[in-house]
Amino acid sequence: MDAQLKRGLLDLCVLAAIKDEDSYGYKIIKDLKPYAELSESTLYTILKRLEAAEMLTVRTAEHDGRLRKYYHITAEGLQRIEEFRLDWEEMLKIHRFVTKEDKDL
Amino acid sequence: MDAQLKRGLLDLCVLAAIKDEDSYGYKIIKDLKPYAELSESTLYTILKRLEAAEMLTVRTAEHDGRLRKYYHITAEGLQRIEEFRLDWEEMLKIHRFVTKEDKDL
DNA sequence: TGTAATACATCGTAACACGAGGTATTACCT
């Protein structure tokens, strides 16, 4: 999929991936694979950004002697998802405009 | 609307705006206003980019003693719109993933 | 022994949207 079209959508995907249950980097990438492929460098950039925006919080925990950073969505993160529903309406309009067969019909 | 979500969509909007009839900068902005607001600096960047990608051609014509640059879509430009239909399917999947109420339902 | 998987991270780059600013003409109002 076109990289530009993915922009902005990836933040939402990551938020959705931790929405119902805390998750960690590696798992997020695997969970998102059916919907959007993203590299590790992209994901960690996004996680940092979302943390700075207070849309998620981080907690470090040990799992099988290995450290994992678990990400937890905040109220702001949930609100961002809600706002996306409105943005989606506008994107639908754009989609209709772009893909309609003929302007005169 | 979120600037990042618009990314990539704007190119498509511009192509759609000249799809059925050649158009020029100022008119494109006005035609797109109901769907996506974009500044002149953004538009001219996009037009240059699409011209370089051979998705449109340019022709200068005089109108009421004033020069206008008319943009005409090419076969590549039309194909780009067709490819968007496929990209949209993936975006729909992402939308469903992000906005579904609960993972377990 | 090596290689894949797990798990984290940084750096540099290219693409992109946009604000700020610039030039020039036409049209309208007072």
Added chain:
DNA sequence: AGGTAATACCTCGTGTTACGATGTATTACA
């Protein structure tokens, strides 16, 4: 005549972002 809005084009710099390349370290398995 003077001012302002609309039309019509353009450039430059900046901040955001996705991603490839690269690095570190552990566990699991052939």
